Amino acid sequence: MRIFDPHVHMTSRTTDDYEAMADSGVTAIVEPAFWLGQPRTSVGSFVDYFASLVGWEPYRAAQFGIAHHCTIALNPKEANDTGLAREVLEVLPRWLAKDRVVAVGEVGYDSMTPAEDDAFSAQIALAADADLPMLVHTPHRDKLAGTRRTLDVLAEQDFPPERSIIDHNNELTVEVLADTGCWMAFSIYPDTKVDERRMVAILQEYGTERMLVNSAADWGRSDPLKVSKVVAAMQEAGFSDDDISTVVWDNPVAAYGQSGRLELDVPGQEADSTFEGSSIRRTSG
Amino acid sequence: MTDQTAPTDPAEVTAHLDARLDDDARAWFAESRDRIGDDPAAVRVLFPAVSRRVGRGPLAPGGDGDDPFVWHRDDAGRALLLAAVDPGARPGELRDCYTHGDARERRGVLRSLEVVEVDDEVTAELVDDALRTNDVRLVAAALGPAGVAVLDDDGFAQAVLKAVFVDLDLERIAGIPDRVTPELSRMMADFVHERVAAGRAVPASVWTVIDRHPPADRLAAIEAERDHEDPHRAAAAAAALDARP
Numbered sequence: 001m002r003i004f005d006p007h008v009h010m011t012s013r014t015t016d017d018y019e020a021m022a023d024s025g026v027t028a029i030v031e032p033a034f035w036l037g038q039p040r041t042s043v044g045s046f047v048d049y050f051a052s053l054v055g056w057e058p059y060r061a062a063q064f065g066i067a068h069h070c071t072i073a074l075n076p077k078e079a080n081d082t083g084l085a086r087e088v089l090e091v092l093p094r095w096l097a098k099d100r101v102v103a104v105g106e107v108g109y110d111s112m113t114p115a116e117d118d119a120f121s122a123q124i125a126l127a128a129d130a131d132l133p134m135l136v137h138t139p140h141r142d143k144l145a146g147t148r149r150t151l152d153v154l155a156e157q158d159f160p161p162e163r164s165i166i167d168h169n170n171e172l173t174v175e176v177l178a179d180t181g182c183w184m185a186f187s188i189y190p191d192t193k194v195d196e197r198r199m200v201a202i203l204q205e206y207g208t209e210r211m212l213v214n215s216a217a218d219w220g221r222s223d224p225l226k227v228s229k230v231v232a233a234m235q236e237a238g239f240s241d242d243d244i245s246t247v248v249w250d251n252p253v254a255a256y257g258q259s260g261r262l263e264l265d266v267p268g269q270e271a272d273s274t275f276e277g278s279s280i281r282r283t284s285g
Numbered sequence: 286m287t288d289q290t291a292p293t294d295p296a297e298v299t300a301h302l303d304a305r306l307d308d309d310a311r312a313w314f315a316e317s318r319d320r321i322g323d324d325p326a327a328v329r330v331l332f333p334a335v336s337r338r339v340g341r342g343p344l345a346p347g348g349d350g351d352d353p354f355v356w357h358r359d360d361a362g363r364a365l366l367l368a369a370v371d372p373g374a375r376p377g378e379l380r381d382c383y384t385h386g387d388a389r390e391r392r393g394v395l396r397s398l399e400v401v402e403v404d405d406e407v408t409a410e411l412v413d414d415a416l417r418t419n420d421v422r423l424v425a426a427a428l429g430p431a432g433v434a435v436l437d438d439d440g441f442a443q444a445v446l447k448a449v450f451v452d453l454d455l456e457r458i459a460g461i462p463d464r465v466t467p468e469l470s471r472m473m474a475d476f477v478h479e480r481v482a483a484g485r486a487v488p489a490s491v492w493t494v495i496d497r498h499p500p501a502d503r504l505a506a507i508e509a510e511r512d513h514e515d516p517h518r519a520a521a522a523a524a525a526l527d528a529r530p
């Protein structure tokens with residue numbers, strides 16, 4: 001089964017993870033720009049991070065036949081450092097214009113502060129300018145209210161639902177989203193969020209249309225093979241291959257394909273290829 | 286234009302690029318140049334989009350896209366977008382396009398130096414940065430006529446040594462052989478000696494540099510390696526010297 005993991009933070013993962021993902025069937029991914037676990041203190045740190053998302057990571061991924069794409073944004077946590085946020089927002093248009101940048105994201109709310117409102121709203125405008133979809137995650141705390149507020153803000157700025165990918169959903173937020181026309185994404189985590197069993201139940205209740213499943217693997221406890229585990233759980237529950245493929249391939253391709261910047265054919269990589277002179281291989285000679 | 290010669294003015298680049306564009310790309314490109322003419326800051330979002338809009342292949346029909354000295358369509362497109370920036374705003378925009386650019390964008394900025402006017406100071410800054418990388422595409426693009434023009438003799442010598450380390454064909458570097466000093470000939474001969482002593486191969490193009498001012502003592506030392514007791518060294522010496530024209 002060909003798998004597209006539409007939300008995975010590979011910067012935090014090893015090259016061995018790329019290899020295991022490829023073995024599990026992953027041939028395409030989207031890596032959203034996000035929080036790195038501790039606050040950055042200068043715009044240069046953001047710029048270097050964005051540069052790795054459009055440069056080094058696609059190179060690493062391509063070694064294993066994985067087509068790497070990314071989304072670029074200022075995340076809500078760091079939006080609260082308003083001086084820095086202003087500087088980051090200023091450089092974002094350049095980075096949103098790069099090849100294989102398929103959405104503005106991940107944005108949304110963390111603590112639902114006025115500064116987060118400002119950054120969210122400014123980035124909705126940037127998405128419209130750059131002609132890109134948006135990846136918006138629902139907040140960890142006060143999730144249901146945060147989801148409603150997210151939808152309100154998108155609607156206020158006339159951002160099209162079919163270009164909105166709403167992530168980190170659960171059994172309650174999906175109820176709110178089901179009739180909105182937004183894409184509904186689910187992050188499958190080992191402990192928190194949704195697991196494979198609950199995901200199958202959600203798909204049984206709501207169907208496969210506009211549904212996305214991702215590992216959201218990052219620097220925390222997480223599992224970059226979760227999408228393939230959902231595939232196995234769906235097979236066990238009796239979903240057809242077509243239905244499974246809709247969720248783990250067709251839907252992410254359709255959602256992010258709206259950017260016009262998916263490049264799903266990875267050129268064959270020479271074993272000794274390098275990125276700007278650097279290699280991930282540890283070979284002698 | 287053959288794939289050996291770089292274009293030197295915007296009109297020449299325009300003609301080559303125009304011949305390779307389809308109607309959509311041509312329209313996007315014309316509109317982009319107009320937008321930048323009206324507002325130089327527009328280059329910030331148009332510059333990164335060039336590869337997917339005008340294509341990535343070699344600019345000259347039949348050119349070798351893997352040859353690091355070859356101009357690509359997107360290099361030409363980027364050079365022309367920078368040429369459309371008002372000269373007053375150009376140094377700042379050009380520098381920022383480089384700083385925020387990926388490798389293809391940086392190569393486009395470096396190539397633009399061949400066809401747009403910028404201060405030597407800006408050129409020198411970008412060329413120095415490119416020569417610090419290990420990216421053959423950037424090193425080759427920095428070693429065109431405009432790039433080497435801002436290097437003094439020492440800088441030029443270091444650049445040529447860098448080029449041999451990243452396996453570029455030295456004969457393709459602008460200023461070879463005219464700008465080779467006796468010091469650079471000596472340095473290149475020492476490089477060959479070091480490689481031969483390690484039993485390793487050297488590219489034939491080193492001789493263009495060495496034989497500009499042949500350093501008799503160094504050449505004798507390399508010649509003596511032919512008889513070295515280590516067969517790897519002797520073989521490396523023979524291979525290097527037999528490639529001398």
Ligand SMILES: [Zn+2]
Nearest residue numbers: 032034106216
């Ligand atoms: Zn995430």
